[in-house]
Amino acid sequence: MAGSNFIDHVRLYCRSGNGGAGAVHFRREKHVPKGGPDGGDGGRGGHIILRGNKQMWTLLHLRYQKHVFAENGEGGSGHGSTGADGKDIILDVPLGTVAKIAEPEEEFLFEITEDGQEVVLLPGGRGGLGNTHFKTATNQTPRFAQPGESGQENLMVLELKLLADVGLVGFPNAGKSTLLSVVSAAKPEIADYPFTTLVPNLGVVPYRDHRSFVMADIPGIIEGAAEGKGLGIRFLRHIERNSILLFLVPADAADIQKEYDILLGELRKYNPELLDKERILAISKCDMLDEEMMEEMKELLPKDIESVFISSVAQMGLQELKDLIWKRINQ
Template sequence: MFFDKARIFVKGGDGGNGCVAMRREKYVPEGGPWGGDGGRGGDIVFQADEGLRTLVDFRYKRHYKAQRGKHGEGKNRYGLSADDLVVRLPVGTVIRDDDTGELIADLVRNGQQVVVARGGRGGRGNAHFATPNNKAPKLAEKGEPGEERWLSLELKLLADVGLVGFPNAGKSTLISQVSAAKPKIANYPFTTVTPNLGVVRVDDGRSFVMADIPGLIKGAHAGAGLGHEFLRHVERTRLLIHVLDTAGSEGRDPVEDFKVTNRELILYNPVIGSRPQVIVANKMDLPEAAENLTRLKEAYGNDYEIFPISAATGSGLGPLIYKVAALLEDLPGITPPEEETAEHVVHRAEPRFSISREEGIFLVGGKEIKRHVAMTDLENDEAVERLQWIFKRMGIDDALKEAGIKEGDTVKIGDFEFEYVE
């Protein structure tokens, strides 16, 4: 089964907790704190794999969670960091944040990797918190929570050549003749409902990847006939083979079909419409095709190279394949638009915190302050005192006063709520 879209949840592993321990050895008076740090949680890493052709695996498993780091131990022993969770995707997969639509990565090369959810760092043990005034601290940090998010995955096939044309023009028969691909073939429109890939090998050792795109109809650029579902698979092809039913089966006019299909390509994406094309005049084994071939040459012969073939009998395929292989040698690879603009993205620094008010509750937001709260053991008095000191150093206390907070008002940071006291 071919699946080219998926929505999944990913979560990096939580960091391990730091340890509270004291050095208690014979002949070592006042040994001091000796608690080790927790280990780092594992990252969720996506890796492109050219051996995969579909997103079907993500239909049955939608949640991916990396392991958390081990907790720190006494004698200053650090917890073991967790291994990363590597998830393999087909080459050509576009990854976006499902909530914001932000582009995260476009996997266009085999082996390319991207971290989509980072694991949390391990909490520090109490050995880190010793001061001249507190030589035996009884506090340690909890592990930082790993990043979590919903992602949308969209597969855009990577092929050198794309077969385009109206339904039942003979695209599937053509790819089955020149490659090992075995698509479903029948004498009715829309036999092909999912793209097929095939590797075409030329006698001189050259080879290229061909994609059989399901037939397009008028209005495909606006989504008619699942147009958007099919057209995106043409975006990364370097050369288009325009397959026409030259015999005019089912009352079709190949001259008009060529014009309509090209208009749909241009309306969907002008860049695709400007790609190099060759015309394949198919079904030349039928008697009605000769007259239409003459009309095709009169209409488009000066602008496009036309190859009369019969995909059903295999006639004329040799010259077509050799010509396509020669054209591909001179055509550059397709760089995805996202990669072209990636280096121009400006990353703006986020404010350390924000304060808003909702239904009488003061909401304190910000990644940094939420991380401090999540890593604080709120059952430990020393840890809570340190958190209050962090609030003051960051300027949160002053900002709350400027926002009009009063004694007894409720303050909420993430999932943590407390009553404000001067």
Template sequence: MFIDITRIKIASGKGGDGKVNFHREKYVAAGGPDGGDGGRGGSVIFKVDDNLSTLLDFRYKKKYVAAPGENGGSKRCKGKDGADLVIRVPRGTIIRDQKSGQVIKDLSDDEPFVAAKGGNGGWGNSHFATPTRQAPRFAKPGQPGVELEIVLELKLLADVGLVGFPNVGKSTLLSMVSAARPKIANYHFTTLVPNLGVVSVGEEQSFVMADIPGIIEGAAEGAGLGHDFLRHIDRCRLLLHLVDAAGSEGRDPLEDIEKINQELVGYSEFLAARPQIIVANKTDLLGDDREPVKKLKKYADEHGFRFAELSAATGQGVRELMRMAWDELRELPPVFVYEPDFVPVEEEITERDWQVDKVEDYYVVSGAWVDKIMSSVNTDDYESRQYMDRMLKNAGVYDKLEQMGVQEGDFVVIGDLEFEYVY
């Protein structure tokens, strides 16, 4: 099954907490703090795998979480780093932010991409020893990991894209010029998934060609299969626009060209502006009647397109078309790569990010800033409690409590700490 777009959640690992510990050894006086640092959390890394051609692996599993770092140990032992999570995807996969649709990364090269960096480990209490604070009884917690909701979108990397109505000979042409073996039959929508093939036109002269499932009128709005696969010709530098010159299915070849080009415009004006070669196929069915070919060539000349005629079934004109495509590609810029435009929004936590609520007989202080302060406080350590007291006072928390009528002996809850208020 071919899957080319999916939504998943990724989360890097939390950093390990620092350790509060004191060195105790016989005959060694005042050993001091020796709590180790926590390990770094694992990162989520995307890597291109050329053995993959679809996003099918992401159909059922929707959440990917890297391992957390281990907590620090005694004797200044650092916790083990969490293992990175490597996610393999086909070349040409684009990572987008699910909410904004902005591009995070275009995975078209071989460099691994760190999509979510693991949280740093917290410092152990050995880091906080000073001449005046020789026995710190607190350590830093590990930093949280990064969580992202993303969209994976596969846009095939091909130099040349074959476009046209169903059953005009695109699959036959690809099978003749490359080692690709797409399904070929005399009925519409034989091709249900894009097919890639490498075309060689000489020594060190080759390009990648994609056979895109047949596009029909209304494809840009969702009709047929074209809507699902138009994205795969986004990157193509050159389009080979195949038409049934013989009109074997009762359609007018010139009208077919106009309709397909309208669908390209409807999907993307940028795509519609790509260079095209109008290819009159099935000329073997015309016999001595050259009039349809002359009309197609005149149309191509009037609209600035190059023109070629061939019979994919017999091979006539195929080699000349591939040489024409190669010559055209030599003058065109390389395959388009999407530049990242996603800027992660970091929530700035200020001293105003707190509130006080009266819940029955309790005054509850909560908020992002309070959580940040309390996460670095060891309530068993006097100096750490003094630090907490100074921060809460400077932020105006105590003034707010008194404005709300707190009395001495009333219960106050801040994070996991519950105490009686004292003036």
């Protein structure tokens, strides 16, 4: 994912189409001197619809589309003719897109989770009834019809939460991008400085018997991220969609337990429900350790989480890690 292309939050001013007015019209033919009302109904206003597209991974295409206005329905006409419906506007969005009303305060509407799924964001107004509908025993020539119903308008928020089986959680330089690049075909930017990863990266990890799972590398969390420090909470929302949280702490960390506790604390402050997810702890960069050092380190690891020693560079422990992840996914 190129950083400039990954957009996970857009605001759009949307307006669905007004319904067309019903017609006031009377049948006028040479051999029907007293024809009754035959005004047709107005057409429906255009809907604004979101449609899931599994080929998309960003909201970039909507970044500069500040206004989305659907067509109005056409008015009815004589001979009972109904006006044409306004053209719907269909916005393709990535799976995991959440739609919200922006004002006066954000209100959740729905989420797009399946390819081809279509949900009406704002419905168009109904067309008005023509005067045909208002003929009664006491009023054979009604000279009125319904106006079309107004469409709806609102400032909307579209927010993308990436759909992945496993989310990588760790401080900057914990080795998350390196791990993702080794176990999948993803090619995240990798360098030896903090915050190399500025946007989430997704990778499909192949497993045995042609099976696979999706792993997401979330930009590094630092202490205080939930309060907006570092990259802040901008990308923490993507962790909410992961079924498993894979914590990465490097073997050369000063205090593995402390780093793990800080990461847990940041997730808890952002959303306590994140701690209900399955968790795995991977100690990265273990090519610098010998067997004796790893045995000693095991005694210092958190006791409430299953742990595995790995090295992405030396490709050590990666199959064990994938086996553990697959087991948890299918529990």
